Amino acid sequence: xxxxxxxxxxxxxxxxxxxxxxxxxxxxxxxxxxxxxxxxxxxxxxxxxxxxxxxxxxxxxxxxxxxxxxxxxxxxxxxxxxxxxxxxxxxxxxxxxxxxxxxxxxxxxxxxxxxxxxxxxxxxxxxxxxxxxxxxxxxxxxxxxxxxxxxxxxxxxxxxxxxxxxxxxxxx
Numbered sequence: 001x002x003x004x005x006x007x008x009x010x011x012x013x014x015x016x017x018x019x020x021x022x023x024x025x026x027x028x029x030x031x032x033x034x035x036x037x038x039x040x041x042x043x044x045x046x047x048x049x050x051x052x053x054x055x056x057x058x059x060x061x062x063x064x065x066x067x068x069x070x071x072x073x074x075x076x077x078x079x080x081x082x083x084x085x086x087x088x089x090x091x092x093x094x095x096x097x098x099x100x101x102x103x104x105x106x107x108x109x110x111x112x113x114x115x116x117x118x119x120x121x122x123x124x125x126x127x128x129x130x131x132x133x134x135x136x137x138x139x140x141x142x143x144x145x146x147x148x149x150x151x152x153x154x155x156x157x158x159x160x161x162x163x164x165x166x167x168x169x170x171x172x
Contacts, residue, residue, distance in 0.1 A: 068107060069140045069147035075172050079148040081105070084114075086135075086152065088169055094119040095161065097135055097154065110137040116154060118161045132157040143172065 070079025074090035082102050088095040100114035115130045133156045137149035150172040156165055 067147065068105065069137075069149050071137065071152075071171060072143065072148050075170075079143075079146050082110075086171075088116065088152075088154070088167075092119075097133070097152075098130075100135060108138070108140055110149065111135065116156070116161060129161065131159060131161055137171075139172075141172070148172075 068081050070081045071083045071086055072079050073083070074087050082105050084098070084100050086097040086100070087093050088097055096117045098115050098117045100112045102110055102112035104111045112135050114133065114135060116133050118129045118131065133154050136153040136155075137151070138153065139150035140147055141150050142148075143150075148171070150170065152169040152171055154167045154169065
């Protein structure tokens, strides 16, 4: 009788092992099938040094025509109207919204598309990564005498850096 119980456990372990193996292979297939999208997003996104150049150029377009609200990067400085880059994680600048093109930029809300560039140390992996996303600015307030958006919603078009499809950031 002990032989049967032992062989039943072995079959159970084999079944669990087979399930884990099939699940891992399927997940890996999905991950690798999206690799061309991730690779093209990384190529399209500016790297960290280029992001800083874009931010410096954007400072020239502060409080543009019509008094449109701007974005205070990391909640400091003068608001830049229609920024091409916005730092998402200010503590380490490990995540930056880059290559932003604004489809609509109004007095109350703005929508655009771009890439969230994730530094390899922030991602916990060996390479920098880029994730295509849609950006929505909202929550206009007057701060230090100028109008600025205080919130950013990021919705990813595919794979995501943190596992969430949508992330919210406080810009104030």
